[in-house]
Amino acid sequence: MKLLRDTWLVFGRQIQLFLRNPVWLIVGVIQPVLYLLLFAPLLKPALGAKTNAEAYQTFVPGLLVMLAIFGALFVGFGLIAELRAGVIERSRVTPVSRLALLLGRSLRDVVSLLAQAVLITVLAIPFGLSVELGDVLLAYLLLGLIAMLCSAVSYAVALKVRSEDALAPLLQTVSQPILLTAGILLPLIFAPAWLKNVAKWNPFSWAVDGVRALFNGHPDVPEVWKSLVILGVLTVLSVLWAARSFAKSVR
């Protein structure tokens, strides 16, 4: 009960500050729209798809997973600014739940990602995308887990390194191979066997397969439940890790 109340408290504050900054809202909307308008037209010929719809069916899920990973993986920068301002230390002197300090922030990241995801899905419909409501909701659950996982990891690492100078190269180094071996932009159908084997060990590659299956109307293929289980477990672990960092964080 206290955890829920505290989480709501932290979440409310974060959302309030987020909405106060119009720059983020504009960037958050424009970026995905540009991907849809400028990158997607290349896909039909590149993928050898027969119709626009088919290209979008493959591309949009990848785009959504990419936004979830990248949007959330870099939230640690905001936390470092909060650390510097003394806001985190001020919170840690109160009896507020340490898990709530993390969850309130991560939930803001999940909500802003899902808002983007809905926008992109709706915008892609005129281009020929079609997807069942139940399937898309399940896909959003998967995306929410990805965002939660990445934001928790980002916060935990930020609390550890405590400087933008260290965080930026660290996250770049981690995110690049994740992106390349997840089949996000182009499906791994084109990949050589060794690359496919590498991708098997990338949880986000499973996530991409899961979201793609859902967008193509196959909620019952094993990729869907497998990706939900894999990401569910990883999300719980990363949340516990990050909450522990909030509790132990030494200046």
Added chain:
Amino acid sequence: MMIETLGLTKSFRSRQGRQNTTVEAVRGVDLAVSPGEIFGFLGPNGAGKTTTLRMLATLIEPDGSTAVIAGADLRKNPGEVRRRIGYVAQGGSTWDESTAREELILHARMYGVSKAEARRRAAATLDAFQLSEYADRRCKTYSGGQRRRVDIALGIIHQPKVVFLDEPTSGLDPQSRAHMWDEVRRLRDEGMTVFLTTHYLDEADALCDRIAIMDHGQIVAEGTPDALKQEISGDVVNILLTESARAAQVLGSSDFVRKLETLDDGVRLYVDEAGSAIPQILRALDGDGIALGGIELHRPSLDDVFLTKTGRTLRES
């Protein structure tokens, strides 16, 4: 006792190149602070003041010690300690894009009070700290003094029994400092125990009921500012003359001189009481035909205390 610690200790491991070194930041601090006191921690940067404060405020775990704060055990029940104390960090605690009122309401609610109660308390606290006028502007527009007052207001919004202030006036202009001293005294008058750190001698002297001088992680002296000054010696007499070596020889053996230092332009004497010492000094110098340039008398300052206890002045450390 409002704060009672025994053997408070903290060491940090740090890596320099390939070598692991252990830095003993706080080495066995014993404290006893009474309710309603303004207790000051005086010492140079790096003495371990902030580390001690952060331990008492539950932010870092002590290595060893027993500590009871406002009746709650620091190690066994840090959650209860948090409910009973306030803590104001050195570097500030407000977010640029929030307003003082928003910060105060959020902070009060983190202690579990309802939204309505938090609003009411925020308004009352803003009023008490003369911040109502700016309450709904963003914190980034505040002056240094205003922002510092918001920090203190945040630290006491839940009416704690003890409030810890880390360098409350650091970086403030003289007027804001005086204002801040008044605020601190007001907290004490409202029944709060105030535990602050400072590296300003005049602040410790003017504001604190009792002070502890900290150096290299240990308390080297403790008492009221007056008692500490009394302890090192009665009075300090500076005698200006050219033949300082001869004067030192003549006066050094006198039994009313506790301690003598040779200066470039004379000698400094530490005596029990200047009133009776000065005639004797004059007589002794006159008897040996040493010409006197002038005589200065001053009460020992906390800097003299610091010098006696640590072997250097606070300014140079």
